[in-house]
Amino acid sequence: MINIKLSKTIAQKIVLEMMNVIPYNINVMDENGVIIGSGDIRRIGNIHEGAKKAIDNQFVNEVYEEEERMKPGVNEPIIIEDNIIGVIGITGPPDEVRRFSKLVRATAVLLIEQCQLDEEIQNKKLNMQKFYHELVHRKIEYDEKFYGRAKIYGMDLTKKYQTILVNGNINSQKFKIICNKYTHYCDLDNNRGVFFIEADQSYNLLLKELKNNKEINKISIGGEEKIIAISLENAELAMKFGIKIKPSTLIYNYNELKFFIHLSYDTKESLVSLISSLDNVGSKLELIQTIQAYVEENGDINSVSSRLNIHRNTLNYRLERIKQLTGKT
Structure with a gap:
């Protein structure tokens, strides 16, 4: 048995569309002979005796004389895949x-099948978004079942993906056009969305389109990872620290910023090791002071430069110098 069911919405749509074409009242009944769509809304909810006979006999029922609960007309079953799902009645x-x-009847079947197809497409999109939301939160290793679910949506998770996190007007028409071109995309909240993409030609094309889209305020790249949620976490960190360090920059790349990110999140032992590295290369005391201030101010460039009483450009130069001297990336 098929699962297609004639809804009240579809029934009334059939009525309205067809009564614009033919000069007679149309009723649409469900599989039990109940009127669920009609040019005469007063009849909705009533049992249609002519329709019931058409359903029982599985054939067209024609009524010639008006009776107590029937008007003259033709009642033709709507049959899809050998199942009667309703009846069309023309008074x-x-x-x-x-x-x-x-x-x-033919128009009704087409409308029903189209609505069924639209519903299936919508359900597939909904299920895909549910999977993407699970993907951005799952930080444990993927299993065979998860790999299989990903393949349904065209993703081969045995390959490394990277995330491109965007911040801006993600509900704009121009941005939606980009989303439709690159299938693997997920809204995170009202102004943030993420693309999952392999490092191939499409990666560069997407990045170019995002850069040229005026609706996008910030872009952050999380780098290739076996677990996509980790790449997204890296992209979020890169955006957080990138905005502090270089607020006017459009694109932030985790691989370029992870030194500064780790500087604020490393353990005390790591910080001691880093300071020792600077001592070994004979660096000035100001670089060590810069690291300490950077960590204590949680990477906030304005706070660090104010605390050290130096210009932002001077601070950025020092941080880059620390990166070069220590070999930290």
Whole structure:
């Protein structure tokens, strides 16, 4: 048995569309003969006796004389895959309305099948978004079942993906056009979204389109990872620290910023080791003071430069010098 069910919404849509074409009242009944769509809304919810006979006999039922609960007309079953899912009723003398019966039934079937297809497409999109949301939160190793689910949506998780995190007006029409071109995308909240993409030609094309889109305020790249959620976490960190260090920059790359990120999140032992490295290369005391201030101010460039009483450009130069001297990346 098929699962197609004739809804009230589809039934009324059939009625309205067809009554613009033919000059007779149309009723649409469900599989039990109950009127669920009609040009005469007063009849909705009533049992249609002519439809019930058409369902019982599985054949067209024509009514010639008006009776207590029936008006003259033609009642034709709507059959999809050998199942009666409803009945089309056209009120009027059968000899006059018969020629419209097949047209209305065929149109009804097309509308029902289209609505069914639209619903299936919508359900697939919904399930895909559910999977993407699981993908951005799952930090444990993928199993065979998860790999299989990913393949349904065209993702081969045995390969490394990287995330491109965007901040801006993600509900704009121009941004939606980009999303439709690059399938693997997920909204994170009202102004942030993430693309999952392999490092191939499409990566460069997407980045170029995002750079040229005026609706995008910031872009952050998380780098290639076996676990996509880790790449997204890196992208979020890169955006957080990138905005502090270089607020006017459009694109932040985790691989370029992870030294400064680790500087603020490393353990005390790591910090001691880093300071020792600077001592070994004979660096000035100001570089060590810069590291200490950077860590204590949680990477906030304005706070660090104010605390050290130096210009932002001087601070950025020192941080780059620390990176070069220690070999930290």
